[in-house]
Amino acid sequence: MIEDIVNFLQNQVPWVLSGFSTAGGMMPAVGLAMLLAMMMKKNMRIFLLLGFIMAAFLNVPSVGIALPGGGRATGKSESLVELMGLMPTLFDLCGLSIPEGVEGSSLAQELAGAEKLDRAYLHGEQSRDRDQSNQRIVTERDKYLWFTQTGVEQYFNLDEDPRETRGLIDDPACAEHIAELRGLLIDELEDREEGYVEDGKLVVGRTPVKVLEHPRSAHRWVGHPVKGHVAPPLSVRGAGRWGGDIMAMKTIGMINLIVSGAALIFVEVKKRTTFARLEHCLCERDFDACLALLDQPITKALYSEYNRLYMSLNAYLALGDNENSTRVIERMLPLRMNKKQELALAIRAFSFYVEVEDKKAAHDMLKRIKVSGSEALAKGSRETYDIFLCGSSACVDEMEGALKGARQAEELRLCQLLAIQYENREDEVRAKEHQARAEKVLEDALK
Structure with missing residues (x-):
């Protein structure tokens, strides 16, 4: 259905x-x-x-x-x-x-800070559950209830019993005031379509109506004066x-909607055109123009600091500007990032530090990769660290075995790492063999 x-x-x-x-x-x-x-x-x-x-x-x-x-x-x-x-x-x-x-x-x-409402009482009702349907009058100091299906009455002194645990409906000392509250309820229900009142008395057993077809005027004050209380004038009701x-709210809402829509469209168009310009600069290898564009106020407004700095880092790395690359990485590391962003930065920084042979910084990035990356990525990064920065050749046998049947990208990576490991062993012949094979794989991939 x-x-x-x-x-x-x-x-x-x-x-x-x-x-x-x-x-x-x-x-x-x-x-x-x-x-x-x-x-x-x-x-x-x-x-x-x-x-x-x-x-x-x-x-x-x-x-x-x-x-x-x-x-x-x-x-x-x-x-x-x-x-x-x-x-x-x-x-x-x-x-x-x-x-x-x-x-x-x-x-x-x-x-x-003004004085509180001069309200004598409130009239409330509950009609959701027929068996528990009730009408009530509540003042600042007490509460009277009448259950429409059973005729049961309850009365509580809210000053002395705010949790309503001790009913006083049968207390002779309260009889006069209870009669007064009952009279107020009769006045409230006088013209109700359920027929709760006949001949000035409450009638038990009438069917509760959840939604009235003929509700009383919305401008009618909720309570009449009780013992000297004066009800506020009708002008208080419904007046801001x-x-x-x-219509002011609707007008402001529509203006806000139009302005928000226009701003959203402008931002989206500007982001796309700015990204297209950045992409063009990178493709043309015009890295100086890329860096200048990233430093413009409009780019700072459109892109988060992480995204701008990450693009700047790529430009500096392409320019071979190690000093500024280090500066950008150090500026990015304290930023608040999600796990994906932290991993991307750690991998980029790790590769850079390995290239410039900064062993300590590379080891710090290795820890970040281990926390944010997969087990395979952490293992591969550790092997790279040991081979390039620690002169290790412990993975030769394992990588020679994995080289058989390896796909193009993996074959290229293994050949490069094997070439470095054979250099670490001072085996120039094997190192040149794997280096030549790596160059051949790369050449085939670029065809």
Whole structure:
């Protein structure tokens, strides 16, 4: 069944999947637009600038940048809160108006240091599980619940029992206040389509409705006054702290999407054209031009430091500039690299140090190859180190046996190593034989 649906979407209506892909791609742009809308406020610009300087020039990680701000934020609201308040709070903090019809109230003003919301109570409900379906009234100090299918009532004093372990529904001292809370719930459910209220009383056994067809006005305040509490005016509901319009977010999102797309296209085109120029310089053996191009600001912006230095290293090696080759290798070794990059650098540096007969540096690279490379690569590198830098000829018999039936590239490598080993043994005749064979193999390979 699932495979049939997937095949239908892919073959009959491919625009559906492409539409989902496009919409998913826009989400980061919309999120970034919301962040930019908040960060570009006058009182936030200084923190944006400081954060940029810390990240770009001081290499401070994002956690370190966030710590000073974390010390200022309380991260806690003393008001009666609900999950519905999350969306309007986020909109408010981004400087965007809260769309008409959104439930809940913003906590942005309280988090900014203003007084907490003057909210008398919250009305909540749970309808997911029919048997546990309940309606509740929650104040700052207590909580009243009514289970719609059984008529069971519960009451908890949250000041003394925040974990709700001791029910006080039968406590005579609480009867008057419980009746008041029950009355508030009746007012909330008065016109509900489930029929929870008849003749001013709660009715047990009505079927809970998960999605109301006729919800009450979204502008209705969640609670009525309780013992002197005054409900905020309706203008508090759905109004952002800084005003504006929801279209601002869409406009910023679209602008950000267009600019991001244009920047992405520019960077990709520039990277390809720059790489083509570098490749042309290397093919023409114009290594000085290659090095000049790698030193340009645009190349530094397009390519990582590792990639630029690695290309520079190849150019210096081709020029036979041992001093600059050593300098670049020493500059690259402390960089943060993945395992593949570390292995590529170790092999390149090992070959260079063997060529210039720097035994200590070559041995250091040998250790890196052993850690990052395969066992066969480590073995071959060790043999090269022993033969070229230690004058060893211990592998002659093994390599003579492997030479029979070896493929072209392996044959070339073995002949060169055997020639050096026979030189180490001062057997000039055998050394010249293998050197001549190596040259013949290379000549055939270039045809």
